[in-house]
Amino acid sequence: xxxxxxxxxxxxxxxxxxxxxxxxxxxxxxxxxxxxxxxxxxxxxxxxxxxxxxxxxxxxxxxxxxxxxxxxxxxxxxxxxxxxxxxxxxxxxxxxxxxxxxxxxxxxxxxxxxxxxxxxxxxxxxxxxxxxxxxxxxxxxxxxxxxxxxxxxxxxxxxxxxxxxxxxxxxxxxxxxxxxxxxxxxxxxxxxxxxxxxxxxxxxxxxxxxxxxxxxxxxxxxxxxxxxxxxxxxxxxxxxxxxxxxxxxxxxxxxxxxxxxxxxxxxxxxxxxxxxxxxxxxxxxxxxxxxxxxxxxxxxxxxxxxxxxxxxxxxxxxxxxxxxxxxxxxxxx
Amino acid sequence: xxxxxxxxxxxxxxxxxxxxxxxxxxxxxxxxxxxxxxxxxxxxxxxxxxxxxxxxxxxxxxxxxxxxxxxxxxxxxxxxxxxxxxxxxxxxxxxxxxxxxxxxxxxxxxxxxxxxxxxxxxxxxxxxxxxxxxxxxxxxxxxxxxxxxxxxxxxxxxxxxxxxxxxxxxxxxxxxxxxxxxxxxxxxxxxxxxxxxxxxxxxxxxxxxxxxxxxxxxxxxxxxxxxxxxxxxxxxxxxxxxxxxxxxxxxxxxxxxxxxxxxxxxxxxxxxxxxxxxxxxxxxxxxxxxxxxxxxxxxxxxxxxxxxxxxxxxxxxxxxxxxxxxxxxxxxx
Numbered sequence: 001x002x003x004x005x006x007x008x009x010x011x012x013x014x015x016x017x018x019x020x021x022x023x024x025x026x027x028x029x030x031x032x033x034x035x036x037x038x039x040x041x042x043x044x045x046x047x048x049x050x051x052x053x054x055x056x057x058x059x060x061x062x063x064x065x066x067x068x069x070x071x072x073x074x075x076x077x078x079x080x081x082x083x084x085x086x087x088x089x090x091x092x093x094x095x096x097x098x099x100x101x102x103x104x105x106x107x108x109x110x111x112x113x114x115x116x117x118x119x120x121x122x123x124x125x126x127x128x129x130x131x132x133x134x135x136x137x138x139x140x141x142x143x144x145x146x147x148x149x150x151x152x153x154x155x156x157x158x159x160x161x162x163x164x165x166x167x168x169x170x171x172x173x174x175x176x177x178x179x180x181x182x183x184x185x186x187x188x189x190x191x192x193x194x195x196x197x198x199x200x201x202x203x204x205x206x207x208x209x210x211x212x213x214x215x216x217x218x219x220x221x222x223x224x225x226x227x228x229x230x231x232x233x234x235x236x237x238x239x240x241x242x243x244x245x246x247x248x249x250x251x252x253x254x255x256x257x258x259x260x261x262x263x264x265x266x267x268x269x270x271x272x273x274x275x276x277x278x279x280x281x282x283x284x285x286x287x288x289x290x291x292x293x294x295x296x297x298x299x300x301x302x303x304x305x306x307x308x309x310x311x312x313x314x315x316x317x318x319x320x321x322x323x324x325x326x327x328x329x330x331x332x333x
Numbered sequence: 334x335x336x337x338x339x340x341x342x343x344x345x346x347x348x349x350x351x352x353x354x355x356x357x358x359x360x361x362x363x364x365x366x367x368x369x370x371x372x373x374x375x376x377x378x379x380x381x382x383x384x385x386x387x388x389x390x391x392x393x394x395x396x397x398x399x400x401x402x403x404x405x406x407x408x409x410x411x412x413x414x415x416x417x418x419x420x421x422x423x424x425x426x427x428x429x430x431x432x433x434x435x436x437x438x439x440x441x442x443x444x445x446x447x448x449x450x451x452x453x454x455x456x457x458x459x460x461x462x463x464x465x466x467x468x469x470x471x472x473x474x475x476x477x478x479x480x481x482x483x484x485x486x487x488x489x490x491x492x493x494x495x496x497x498x499x500x501x502x503x504x505x506x507x508x509x510x511x512x513x514x515x516x517x518x519x520x521x522x523x524x525x526x527x528x529x530x531x532x533x534x535x536x537x538x539x540x541x542x543x544x545x546x547x548x549x550x551x552x553x554x555x556x557x558x559x560x561x562x563x564x565x566x567x568x569x570x571x572x573x574x575x576x577x578x579x580x581x582x583x584x585x586x587x588x589x590x591x592x593x594x595x596x597x598x599x600x601x602x603x604x605x606x607x608x609x610x611x612x613x614x615x616x617x618x619x620x621x622x623x624x625x626x627x628x629x630x631x632x633x634x635x636x637x638x639x640x641x642x643x644x645x646x647x648x649x650x651x652x653x654x655x656x657x658x659x660x661x662x663x664x665x666x
Contacts, residue, residue, distance in 0.1 A: 082367075082369055089408070101427065
């Protein structure tokens with residue numbers, strides 16, 4: 001084993017140990033008493049764990065011996081696995097490191113709009129990840145229920161418009177409730193193709209055809225569709241915005257994400273019946289600034305609106321999520 | 334900046350860069366094309382993020398330039414913070430690395446039985462962590478409801494025994510339902526003291542007194558209490574086992590955790606009315622082997638039992654959890 005020592009005058013020591021089989025370790029000692037040990041091994045998944053654990057057990061024992069039980073705290077973090085075909089780290093929307101129990105890459109394609117991954121989680125089933133953003137897992141009926149109004153709405157004989165929703169979850173659940181007509185506008189055919197095949201717990205058979213007795217799926221950008229409907233004065237009882245957190249835009253009109261989000265909101269209100277409801281996911285509960293900015297947009301639409309919000313636990317998200325219900329304000333007369 | 338290079342014959346290169354302000358970085362290049370960059374800085378929380386991000390941005394740019402867009406995948410993990418007063422990493426029961434949004438240490442004490450921490454999470458509220466094991470957060474009514482039978486039970490006028498349950502969540506919810514009498518047996522007064530003060534969204538005011546109109550809290554090891562009740566033939570409609578995953582034992586009789594778990598199960602069955610129900614948390618859904626072993630124990634009790642299980646999403650756990658309902662098998666006569 002080769003050892004290299006660096007001595008900072010005010011920042012302690014760094015020792016680097018390199019062994020012949022391609023492993024190395026850093027031992028960092030801070031003047032205030034913090035000791036950090038990082039071991040990097042190049043073994044494959046099965047061997048890696050045990051060997052590293054054994055090394056760290058020895059280091060811990062030795063440290064305890066040297067410091068005569070005066071160590072206040074010892075913490076060992078689980079192994080971080082990098083460079084594998086399977087990537088288990090999909091940080092939360094608020095930027096925290098979380099490891100998923102991914103054991104298989106089911107689908108991984110680049111569409112014209114985004115990277116589409118469907119990864120298998122032991123506990124959550126298949127998870128749809130769009131451009132690195134966890135969208136929905138087969139375990140996440142809670143998401144679909146929340147964005148449909150948490151079981152408080154009656155969709156029977158209603159006109160429903162779904163923006164996005166390519167995983168088919170909302171469409172599948174709404175269709176069960178015998179609506180008059182559901183129109184879903186999804187820009188990315190490849191999301192539908194992937195989900196039809198690998199997210200069947202979420203979408204059932206509803207994506208097998210783009211047209212059913214009481215639904216149609218349009219493979220289009222929702223902006224021109226909304227404009228067309230607004231012009232035709234076609235109105236809906238429910239508009240459900242299930243676009244990705246930062247929506248894909250093919251429209252040149254927006255200056256920023258917020259402009260774009262407001263344009264969708266505005267157009268949606270134009271096709272919403274006076275008694276209609278608009279549902280949307282918001283953001284993770286910790287991004288309070290983004291939530292405030294979103295609520296600010298609601299005050300800047302062509303018509304006055306009111307809103308309520310609900311915090312929901314979506315299993316595969318590993319963070320609480322805010323859902324909005326928005327409706328047109330009744331005039332006081 | 335000081336640079337040290339190590340060249341393995343078959344395992345690629347390791348370059349270590351050390352700068353004057355106490356930061357260092359490892360650049361590891363594997364022969365098959367994997368490049369790992371680790372940067373360790375000693376700044377405090379606020380500075381740390383930005384500086385490291387800037388450095389990594391530069392490294393990424395340079396790499397892209399050098400490899401002429403032939404890089405297949407780039408992944409940057411969130412900063413890992415070690416040595417802070419606040420520890421944000423509480424791995425799941427199945428051993429995955431997850432970072433919590435902890436921003437305050439509310440309570441941290443060693444009792445005679447365990448380390449008791451109550452940490453504040455921005456989204457989950459206060460979280461009770463016993464000897465490193467996430468027990469319950471203020472957001473986790475789903476846990477309490479699941480271990481009470483998921484809303485399908487009527488506790489009115491019933492005799493209820495709670496084993497453990499020091500956070501007071503079950504006691505608080507059962508008492509609301511006007512039971513005849515609830516007896517809670519918790520070994521650790523200090524858990525009750527901490528939760529009474531800092532987990533009030535969970536326990537309300539129920540832990541303010543150890544005795545109420547329809548409940549009593551015994552600060553005792555549950556094993557002798559169960560034995561006493563069994564001898565006295567005192568019977569309960571519901572026994573709710575809310576002991577920690579690896580229960581604290583002050584009893585010398587058990588050979589192993591499984592023996593101990595079976596002893597508790599056996600004694601619980603002895604104090605359960607013929608039509609009574611026993612509720613317990615099991616384990617995370619991914620630990621299938623532990624769940625099987627638990628179910629095996631159920632076949633080895635003094636009386637034949639049947640069971641059902643339910644998988645529940647407990648917000649602060651970041652993994653799905655299995656809950657058991659167990660009841661005495663009716664004889665066929």
